[in-house]
Amino acid sequence: xxxQIAVLSGDGIGPEVMAExxxxxxxxxxxxxxxxxxxxxDVGGIAIxxxxxxxxxxxxxxxxxxxxxxxxxxxxxxxxxxxPNDQPERGALLPLRGHFELFCNLRPAKLHDGLEHxxxxxxxxxxxxxxxxxxxxxxxxxxxxxxxxxxxxxxxxEAFDTMRYSRREISRIARIxxxxxxxxxxxxxxxxxxxxxxxxxxxxxVVEEVAKDFPDxxxxxxxxxxxxxxxxxxxxxxxxxxxxxxxxxxxSDEIAMLTGSMGLLSSASMNSTxxxxxxxxxxxxxxxxxxxxxxxxxxxxSAALMLRHSLKQEEAASAxxxxxxxxxxxxxxxxxxxxxxKRSDAKSTAQMGDFIAQxx
Amino acid sequence: xxxQIAVLSGDGIGPEVMAExxxxxxxxxxxxxxxxxxxxxDVGGIAIxxxxxxxxxxxxxxxxxxxxxxxxxxxxxxxxxxxPNDQPERGALLPLRGHFELFCNLRPAKLHDGLEHxxxxxxxxxxxxxxxxxxxxxxxxxxxxxxxxxxxxxxxxEAFDTMRYSRREISRIARIxxxxxxxxxxxxxxxxxxxxxxxxxxxxxVVEEVAKDFPDxxxxxxxxxxxxxxxxxxxxxxxxxxxxxxxxxxxSDEIAMLTGSMGLLSSASMNSTxxxxxxxxxxxxxxxxxxxxxxxxxxxxSAALMLRHSLKQEEAASAxxxxxxxxxxxxxxxxxxxxxxKRSDAKSTAQMGDFIAQxx
Ligand SMILES: CC(C)[C@H](C(=O)O)[C@@H](O)C(=O)O
Ligand SMILES: CC(C)[C@H](C(=O)O)[C@@H](O)C(=O)O
Numbered sequence: 001x002x003x004q005i006a007v008l009s010g011d012g013i014g015p016e017v018m019a020e021x022x023x024x025x026x027x028x029x030x031x032x033x034x035x036x037x038x039x040x041x042d043v044g045g046i047a048i049x050x051x052x053x054x055x056x057x058x059x060x061x062x063x064x065x066x067x068x069x070x071x072x073x074x075x076x077x078x079x080x081x082x083x084p085n086d087q088p089e090r091g092a093l094l095p096l097r098g099h100f101e102l103f104c105n106l107r108p109a110k111l112h113d114g115l116e117h118x119x120x121x122x123x124x125x126x127x128x129x130x131x132x133x134x135x136x137x138x139x140x141x142x143x144x145x146x147x148x149x150x151x152x153x154x155x156x157x158e159a160f161d162t163m164r165y166s167r168r169e170i171s172r173i174a175r176i177x178x179x180x181x182x183x184x185x186x187x188x189x190x191x192x193x194x195x196x197x198x199x200x201x202x203x204x205x206v207v208e209e210v211a212k213d214f215p216d217x218x219x220x221x222x223x224x225x226x227x228x229x230x231x232x233x234x235x236x237x238x239x240x241x242x243x244x245x246x247x248x249x250x251x252s253d254e255i256a257m258l259t260g261s262m263g264l265l266s267s268a269s270m271n272s273t274x275x276x277x278x279x280x281x282x283x284x285x286x287x288x289x290x291x292x293x294x295x296x297x298x299x300x301x302s303a304a305l306m307l308r309h310s311l312k313q314e315e316a317a318s319a320x321x322x323x324x325x326x327x328x329x330x331x332x333x334x335x336x337x338x339x340x341x342k343r344s345d346a347k348s349t350a351q352m353g354d355f356i357a358q359x360x
Numbered sequence: 361x362x363x364q365i366a367v368l369s370g371d372g373i374g375p376e377v378m379a380e381x382x383x384x385x386x387x388x389x390x391x392x393x394x395x396x397x398x399x400x401x402d403v404g405g406i407a408i409x410x411x412x413x414x415x416x417x418x419x420x421x422x423x424x425x426x427x428x429x430x431x432x433x434x435x436x437x438x439x440x441x442x443x444p445n446d447q448p449e450r451g452a453l454l455p456l457r458g459h460f461e462l463f464c465n466l467r468p469a470k471l472h473d474g475l476e477h478x479x480x481x482x483x484x485x486x487x488x489x490x491x492x493x494x495x496x497x498x499x500x501x502x503x504x505x506x507x508x509x510x511x512x513x514x515x516x517x518e519a520f521d522t523m524r525y526s527r528r529e530i531s532r533i534a535r536i537x538x539x540x541x542x543x544x545x546x547x548x549x550x551x552x553x554x555x556x557x558x559x560x561x562x563x564x565x566v567v568e569e570v571a572k573d574f575p576d577x578x579x580x581x582x583x584x585x586x587x588x589x590x591x592x593x594x595x596x597x598x599x600x601x602x603x604x605x606x607x608x609x610x611x612s613d614e615i616a617m618l619t620g621s622m623g624l625l626s627s628a629s630m631n632s633t634x635x636x637x638x639x640x641x642x643x644x645x646x647x648x649x650x651x652x653x654x655x656x657x658x659x660x661x662s663a664a665l666m667l668r669h670s671l672k673q674e675e676a677a678s679a680x681x682x683x684x685x686x687x688x689x690x691x692x693x694x695x696x697x698x699x700x701x702k703r704s705d706a707k708s709t710a711q712m713g714d715f716i717a718q719x720x
Contacts, residue, residue, distance in 0.1 A: 084554045087555065120481055120593055121481065122481060122482055122483065122486075123483070126482075142502075142523065142556070145520065148558050150558060152526070154527070157527050158524055158526040158562070159525055159557075160559065161502075161522070162523075163521040163523065165519055165520075166512070166515070166517065195449060196454070197502065198509055199521050202510065202517070202519035224609075225609050225613040226613070228611075228617070232614070246553075246556075249584075249585050253585040253586065253589050254592070257589040
């Protein structure tokens with residue numbers, strides 16, 4: 001089988017962590033005899049600089065011709081003065097999600113053995129560990145609902161956004177959450193605000209209906225405000241969290257921060273054909289870009305997610321994940337994961353990539 | 361001066377903690393020569409049982425005739441099977457907020473000296489303490505925006521909610537946040553999602569304009585997803601957080617949980633005439649109701665907020681707050697605030713009330 005990948009490294013640490021993901025991909029290509037070719041395209045700030053917009057047509061065409069998008073990260077101080085709509089993050093990610101109808105966002109987050117001290121949680125809570133998969137609806141809700149805009153003048157001028165969900169949109173993402181739970185702890189926690197939102201009332205209803213097809217999976221509902229609280233007290237009691245677009249944005253970031261190691265987390269955004277965009281959960285970290293100290297693991301793990309979900313190469317995906325686990329559990333780590341007095345053991349971006357590629 | 365208070369104790373622990381708040385109010389009436397009279401009304405689950413709805417007309421009329429509402433808490437398993445709109449919380453709180461246009465919700469949350477171990481945060485983070493005032497817009501946004509409802513059929517059936525904010529609504533709540541910051545650390549963090557929501561773009565713009573009248577106050581903007589993260593890492597760097605209705609719902613609960621002591625937190629919801637509803641931030645805790653072990657401090661502190669904001673009795677309000685601090689710092693605590701091996705020192709609900717009333 002031969003595959004075509006659109007590589008969108010973007011800004012900040014994007015290019016340097018992408019280089020390591022490519023190294024690791026090379027290693028799995030050799031080992032598993034895969035034929036993958038790569039085409040690079042500008043996205044985000046660099047695309048604004050080179051083409052005048054964060055998602056140029058050429059980039060979009062390149063993505064259309066590919067089997068998957070491997071995405072780095074976008075944004076930085078240079079483009080922060082731009083109006084929100086033109087900024088790298090919003091101007092690249094939202095149109096990509098909309099254009100390819102990437103409705104399904106998977107964000108796994110777990111506390112790795114030996115890295116409990118990184119979590120901002122109290123030691124007795126982090127000692128229990130946690131492993132949560134956030135399943136976020138990504139092309140509906142208040143992000144894309146119409147009408148959205150402004151009207152009126154003076155003091156009465158007002159802005160409005162529309163949150164909107166159809167049964168179809170809710171049931172397809174719910175189904176994914178229940179299926180994912182089957183490979184895990186068989187539990188789905190659906191997050192909503194059914195005491196206030198009409199969308200959440202429908203959400204809850206449709207999720208209940210879908211649940212009937214998964215009698216082996218336990219379903220519970222939780223209000224978003226309560227979810228942000230319970231994650232702090234008992235993160236270990238959650239398995240799959242099923243969220244609408246906005247609530248998933250908020251919760252998945254809270255969960256990511258609870259691990260204390262954003263540099264290890266990746267995210268998959270997919271449509272119903274298996275096409276997807278795979279990216280690290282963290283940002284472009286312009287403050288450390290170019291120094292060779294950024295953690296490439298999230299980017300490497302997003303390549304694993306790409307192999308699994310878009311290329312259906314489960315063996316190659318697991319091989320990458322095992323190699324990463326080997327690095328982490330041997331204490332082979334970048335500086336931000338080490339205590340201050342151990343920083344001299346820190347591995348560089350390239351050393352991490354080399355170690356993981358070799359371990360394949 | 362004479363005042364009329366509508367007392368809505370509600371369900372669960374509501375009545376028992378209200379009894380202690382009344383004790384403490386008696387003590388300040390005597391000490392400061394205030395003339396306060398109280399009328400009790402059913403609200404929430406008990407109102408459903410006695411009158412068939414969570415906010416009977418008689419209760420609403422009683423509130424209209426009063427200078428302020430002292431609210432307990434509502435809800436419990438008995439009423440959870442009801443449709444969301446008829447449930448005690450939603451069916452009582454939202455109409456009260458709407459009817460009296462209680463647009464301004466103040467939720468102060470701080471980590472008390474000596475109670476750092478209660479926080480779910482890592483000890484080095486909680487050791488730095490924090491003291492955050494969440495200023496939440498309470499009668500606009502997606503809670504009350506029209507249209508809200510359902511349409512269509514079958515798989516295409518959809519639900520929709522409207523988030524809506526006018527300049528007027530944003531500027532009046534922003535002004536309150538800036539004024540509050542002046543009595544604190546002179547910093548306002550405005551929370552929005554301006555990279556996605558039209559409402560947030562207007563929000564940011566109006567907040568910037570209001571900020572011009574407060575050159576002594578520092579303003580920063582943060583996205584809601586990032587706010588949930590930064591609160592976990594550096595809660596001590598926030599002072600006043602200014603939020604729309606939905607984001608304030610989520611963030612104020614996260615902050616409350618970060619203190620680890622919900623039984624100490626109270627909340628004020630006010631309109632522009634000074635009329636307000638004052639309540640504990642926690643729920644009705646049906647699991648411990650009737651046992652005499654609930655912490656009455658949040659209810660007592662909500663009486664202090666009522667004295668300050670609606671009755672303009674600052675001295676009486678501070679006297680209550682000092683008495684509470686005295687109890688907490690002498691280790692005079694209910695059981696949930698004590699380590700397991702110190703539970704035998706736990707004070708009852710009534711003992712807490714007596715101590716605080718005596719300390720006035
Ligand atoms: C950049 C922004 C539009 C985006 C979102 O809100 O979805 C980001 O926060 C994310 O979670 O991918
Ligand atoms: C009960 C519910 C409608 C309410 C809200 O969402 O505002 C509650 O969560 C609160 O924060 O007071």
